[in-house]
Amino acid sequence: MPVHMGIMCDRCQRVHFIATSPGIEFLQSVGAMYRLRCKPPCAEDRVFRKDEMRPYRVSDEAFRRGYADEGEYEPLPGIENMSPRADPEAS
Numbered sequence: 001m002p003v004h005m006g007i008m009c010d011r012c013q014r015v016h017f018i019a020t021s022p023g024i025e026f027l028q029s030v031g032a033m034y035r036l037r038c039k040p041p042c043a044e045d046r047v048f049r050k051d052e053m054r055p056y057r058v059s060d061e062a063f064r065r066g067y068a069d070e071g072e073y074e075p076l077p078g079i080e081n082m083s084p085r086a087d088p089e090a091s
């Protein structure tokens, strides 16, 4: 399955994809900030930064829809968790 950048809703654990979700809006006036409005019945409405996005492995179908519910996506390890010491060739 392909990998896409998304942002997870803290309330309902639904992942929204930046490229396709109608609930994500780029806020040009405040720099690199985005606004996430989750789908009803979830009432989440918050602003997040680009670096809060994470890669998720999802089906093309979920990506085209704009979001994936819990169980439909697989989070990938974040780049921030990879330290040089985790490189197997260094040990």
Ligand SMILES: [Zn+2]
Pocket: 009, 010, 011, 012, 013, 014, 038, 039, 042, 043, 044
């Ligand atoms: Zn939500």
